Amino acid sequence: MATNQAATGWDLLGDPSRRAIVARLAERPLAVGELAAELPISRPAVSQHLKVLKDAGLVVDEPSGTRRVYRLDPIAMNALRDQLETFWTRTLSGYQHLVEQPSEETP
Amino acid sequence: MATNQAATGWDLLGDPSRRAIVARLAERPLAVGELAAELPISRPAVSQHLKVLKDAGLVVDEPSGTRRVYRLDPIAMNALRDQLETFWTRTLSGYQHLVEQPSEETP
DNA sequence: ACGAACGGTAAGTTACGACTTACGGGCCTG
DNA sequence: CAGGCCCGTAAGTCGTAACTTACCGTTCGT
Numbered sequence: 001m002a003t004n005q006a007a008t009g010w011d012l013l014g015d016p017s018r019r020a021i022v023a024r025l026a027e028r029p030l031a032v033g034e035l036a037a038e039l040p041i042s043r044p045a046v047s048q049h050l051k052v053l054k055d056a057g058l059v060v061d062e063p064s065g066t067r068r069v070y071r072l073d074p075i076a077m078n079a080l081r082d083q084l085e086t087f088w089t090r091t092l093s094g095y096q097h098l099v100e101q102p103s104e105e106t107p
Numbered sequence: 108m109a110t111n112q113a114a115t116g117w118d119l120l121g122d123p124s125r126r127a128i129v130a131r132l133a134e135r136p137l138a139v140g141e142l143a144a145e146l147p148i149s150r151p152a153v154s155q156h157l158k159v160l161k162d163a164g165l166v167v168d169e170p171s172g173t174r175r176v177y178r179l180d181p182i183a184m185n186a187l188r189d190q191l192e193t194f195w196t197r198t199l200s201g202y203q204h205l206v207e208q209p210s211e212e213t214p
Numbered sequence: 215a216c217g218a219a220c221g222g223t224a225a226g227t228t229a230c231g232a233c234t235t236a237c238g239g240g241c242c243t244g
Numbered sequence: 245c246a247g248g249c250c251c252g253t254a255a256g257t258c259g260t261a262a263c264t265t266a267c268c269g270t271t272c273g274t
Contacts, residue, residue, distance in 0.1 A: 008123070010117070010120060010121050010123075010126070011121070013117060013194075014117050014118070014121040015231085015232075016115070016117075017232080017233095019117075019194065022198060023194075023197070023198055026197075026198045026199070031250080031251090032250075032251060032252090033249090033250065033251080041232085041233070041234095042233070042234065042235085043250090043251080044233080044234075044235085044251090044252080044253080045232070045233055045234075047251070047252060047253085048232080048233085048252090048253090049232090051252085051253095063240095063241090065241070065242065065249095065250090066240075066241050066242060066248095066249055066250045066251080067241095067249090067250060067251080068250080068251065068252090077198075077199070081195055081199075084191070087120075087126065087130075088188055090130070090133075091129060091130055091133040091184075092133070092184070092188075118261095122261085122262075124262080124263095138220080138221090139220075139221060139222090140219090140220065140221075148262085148263070148264095149263075149264065149265085150220090150221075151221085151222080151223080151263085151264075151265085152262070152263055152264080153221095154221065154222060154223085155222090155223090155262080155263085156262090158222085158223095170270095170271090172220090172271065172272065173218095173219060173220045173221080173270075173271045173272060174219090174220060174221080174271095175220080175221065175222090
């Protein structure tokens with residue numbers, strides 16, 4: 001189980017710092033220190049966020065000398081997107097029939 | 108400003124109880140007590156969540172006798188959906204070019 | 215008009231996540 | 245091999261969101 005989906009996706013992206021990290025990694029792979037340099041939080045904080053994302057399978061890391069380069073996992077990203085999309089499709093399909101009806105009861 | 112977007116959408120739907128409320132309201136308009144009956148939280152808790160959703164403009168309330176019926180606002184829902192979608196389009200467009208490239212290092 | 219149903223709000227508690235500092239362990243370079 | 249980056253983890257602090265109980269106003273029924 002590479003993608004341990006203990007967190008509900010909303011929890012993963014609910015944190016602004018985590019969204020910022022994902023956004024940075026979307027542009028290009030980065031090392032922990034590089035990420036921390038671009039963000040208003042300390043390096044250990046970045047490490048902790050990366051751990052969460054890694055446990056969720058959203059990112060993969062690869063040692064490069066003394067550094068550790070993180071990059072997004074496209075498959076996991078799409079999976080997460082689908083997961084959140086499911087909520088919307090379910091919800092919107094639910095209230096679709098309510099939008100149609102103005103205020104008419106047709107028994 | 109009906110739709111005060113102080114919360115980032117992620118904050119709004121980040122809470123499971125709030126998502127449950129939205130899901131219920133998507134099926135049909137409900138009163139506070141009815142919502143509380145279907146959820147594992149107390150009625151005041153539901154009221155507080157509804158206040159958050161109302162401040163965000165996601166729901167509208169209408170007094171009906173001694174009760175108060177809440178329903179989703181379609182426009183605000185679509186707006187919120189677009190807001191979250193923006194994150195994805197920006198992110199995915201960002202890492203699109205990374206997916207294409209195999210593993211090319213150009214020092 | 216009295217009482218009960220219904221719901222909003224205040225006050226207070228609690229759990230948890232995000233962040234910090236401190237420390238220790240690999241991995242290159244001189 | 246000694247020293248310096250780079251990073252992960254432990255330990256601890258702190259803020260805050262999500263609850264609860266308690267109370268009060270409003271509305272309908274009899």
